[in-house]
Amino acid sequence: MSMPSAAGTAPLGRVLLDALRAHGAREIFGIPGDFALPFFRHVEQAGILPLFTLSHEPAVGFAADAAARWHGGPGVAAVTYGAGALNMVNPVAGAYAEKSPLVVISGAPGLAERDRGLLLHHQARTVDSQFRIFSEITCDQCVLDDPAEAPARLARVLRRCREESRPVYIELPRDQVDRPCAPVPVLPASPIDTEVVDACADAVLARLAEARAPAMIIGVEVRRFGLEDKVATLARRLGLPVASTFMGRGLLAEAEAPLLGIYLGPAGHPEVSQPIEEADALLMLGVLLSDTNFGVSARRIDLRRAIRAVDRTVNLGFAVYPEVPLGALLDALLARLPEATPAGRPVPPRAEPPHGLIADEAPVAPADIARAVNDLFAAHGPMPIAADMGDCLFTAMDIAPSHLVAPGYYATMGFGVPAGLGLCATDAGRPLILVGDGAFQMTGWELGNCQRLGFAPLVIVFNNASWEMLRTFQPEGGYNDLSAFRFADIAETLGGRGHRVSTRAELKSALQAAHADHGRFQLVEVMLPKGAVSDMLGRFVAAARGANS
Numbered sequence: 365m366s367m368p369s370a371a372g373t374a375p376l377g378r379v380l381l382d383a384l385r386a387h388g389a390r391e392i393f394g395i396p397g398d399f400a401l402p403f404f405r406h407v408e409q410a411g412i413l414p415l416f417t418l419s420h421e422p423a424v425g426f427a428a429d430a431a432a433r434w435h436g437g438p439g440v441a442a443v444t445y446g447a448g449a450l451n452m453v454n455p456v457a458g459a460y461a462e463k464s465p466l467v468v469i470s471g472a473p474g475l476a477e478r479d480r481g482l483l484l485h486h487q488a489r490t491v492d493s494q495f496r497i498f499s500e501i502t503c504d505q506c507v508l509d510d511p512a513e514a515p516a517r518l519a520r521v522l523r524r525c526r527e528e529s530r531p532v533y534i535e536l537p538r539d540q541v542d543r544p545c546a547p548v549p550v551l552p553a554s555p556i557d558t559e560v561v562d563a564c565a566d567a568v569l570a571r572l573a574e575a576r577a578p579a580m581i582i583g584v585e586v587r588r589f590g591l592e593d594k595v596a597t598l599a600r601r602l603g604l605p606v607a608s609t610f611m612g613r614g615l616l617a618e619a620e621a622p623l624l625g626i627y628l629g630p631a632g633h634p635e636v637s638q639p640i641e642e643a644d645a646l647l648m649l650g651v652l653l654s655d656t657n658f659g660v661s662a663r664r665i666d667l668r669r670a671i672r673a674v675d676r677t678v679n680l681g682f683a684v685y686p687e688v689p690l691g692a693l694l695d696a697l698l699a700r701l702p703e704a705t706p707a708g709r710p711v712p713p714r715a716e717p718p719h720g721l722i723a724d725e726a727p728v729a730p731a732d733i734a735r736a737v738n739d740l741f742a743a744h745g746p747m748p749i750a751a752d753m754g755d756c757l758f759t760a761m762d763i764a765p766s767h768l769v770a771p772g773y774y775a776t777m778g779f780g781v782p783a784g785l786g787l788c789a790t791d792a793g794r795p796l797i798l799v800g801d802g803a804f805q806m807t808g809w810e811l812g813n814c815q816r817l818g819f820a821p822l823v824i825v826f827n828n829a830s831w832e833m834l835r836t837f838q839p840e841g842g843y844n845d846l847s848a849f850r851f852a853d854i855a856e857t858l859g860g861r862g863h864r865v866s867t868r869a870e871l872k873s874a875l876q877a878a879h880a881d882h883g884r885f886q887l888v889e890v891m892l893p894k895g896a897v898s899d900m901l902g903r904f905v906a907a908a909r910g911a912n913s
């Protein structure tokens with residue numbers, strides 16, 4: 365029942381939608397439930413943010429995460445309490461790990477029903493259990509149990525979501541949704557101490573100036589905070605060779621910058637690894653110190669000599685500069701550097717992505733898929749890519765630069781197809797989805813929503829009937845053999861168009877036909893021979909074995 369609105373107020377559900385929009389959200393992904401129905405009514409009636417419903421909450425989380433990464437701003441996942449929200453723990457954990465600004469909105473029991481002394485349906489342990497679970501995988505949380513406090517609480521968590529680029533959790537008791545509430549302010553950026561920033565910038569430049577062979581490596585925060593241009597300018601002015609991490613793939617690829625390529629330790633190219641590992645001052649901007657970024661090389665990079673700027677903190681040797689956002693540091697560094705580009709060390713020309721698929725009767729290897737996609741991009745322009753975990757992600761490292769969303773660190777399967785649907789909902793353009801057969805079995809069925817939603821992604825399924833990545837780590841595992849799903853046939857049933865290919869010639873013509881057909885989703889099922897893996901995966905596993913031996 366909508367309460368009469370006092371002057372300047374509106375129902376809390378509507379106020380929340382206005383606030384999400386004002387903070388940069390452009391869509392809502394969700395699955396309703398009785399605890400969330402009052403809020404979903406506002407979503408549908410207000411039309412402030414378009415609602416995209418999917419079939420299973422993990423997909424809702426992955427889709428909202430992908431939209432957040434594309435926007436560099438909030439992606440919104442709205443679910444019901446308990447069964448819905450707890451279904452989404454894995455995607456939210458992945459968003460936390462990979463610094464994606466995801467906003468989780470969960471309907472919840474009303475205040476009145478919490479005190480009736482009954483165990484509520486969807487309740488796990490206590491009514492507050494869900495809040496505690498999400499407190500572990502979000503950077504801030506609030507319960508909107510008092511409309512008088514709601515604007516301040518929402519302003520706080522939405523600012524932290526933006527500034528930390530991490531998920532936040534909003535719990536919305538269903539009997540509060542229609543209560544009158546004042547608008548939510550958009551708070552100014554959290555104050556920073558410019559003296560700390562200045563001292564930090566001076567120390568960084570002094571450290572780089574005394575180094576014999578400085579270098580730069582950049583990571584996911586550069587993308588999340590939209591700092592690519594500033595980083596490219598900094599690299600030019602400093603004359604430093606720069607590499608991106610595995611998670612930072614594609615950064616600076618289109619910029620005028622001395623980019624070496626992707627740093628992958630011994631699994632990568634020596635002309636990229638050497639300047640990074642031999643640097644006597646390594647400037648690390650927005651880099652997550654994760655095993656997938658450095659695990660195969662932790663022993664090779666002396667982090668004590670590195671300058672690390674991530675998570676609003678700069679570590680330089682034993683000095684720590686707190687509350688220095690990456691953007692503020694970049695501004696301070698650029699303000700201290702002349703516009704001229706010094707004659708830096710010559711940077712070797714970047715390795716060109718492989719092109720020129722030989723369209724013959726040979727069986728398809730993962731490297732052929734990269735070549736075929738690069739040929740397609742060269743002919744028709746790049747597509748945004750959503751990749752799942754598995755060899756498809758390693759193959760993506762050989763695909764020409766384009767916007768990539770992938771679980772490069774958290775490494776969860778199931779991300780690819782829902783993330784591609786998330787991109788379809790944004791203004792990213794038609795995505796290419798890369799997914800293995802094992803991961804497709806988890807969330808690929810979400811393609812069945814494409815017809816209703818008007819989405820037409822191009823999907824490539826790497827079908828080796830195997831958990832092949834696991835087999836490279838442990839060949840003796842008999843459990844890696846999977847059933848032979850006929851995904852191309854299933855595509856037709858799901859409302860799309862299926863193409864099954866076994867040779868390179870079939871791959872080329874199927875991709876051309878799929879790319880030309882925008883009317884429905886296209887699924888190109890590539891039958892890969894047993895044991896066929898990308899060189900990149902082979903090198904990564906060998907290096908990982910070496911690092912862990």
Ligand SMILES: Cc1ncc(Cc2csc(CCOP(=O)(O)OP(=O)(O)O)c2C)c(N)n1
Pocket residue numbers: 753754755756775776777778799800801802803804826828830831832833834
């Ligand atoms: C949610 C989740 N559960 C298990 C695993 C562990 C795993 C990592 S890679 C992999 C096999 C992937 O098989 P797929 O056929 O998709 O790709 P490919 O290796 O190229 O054949 C598994 C099971 C992860 N990462 N996430």
Ligand SMILES: [Mg+2]
Pocket residue numbers: 754800801802826827828829830831832
């Ligand atoms: Mg497989």
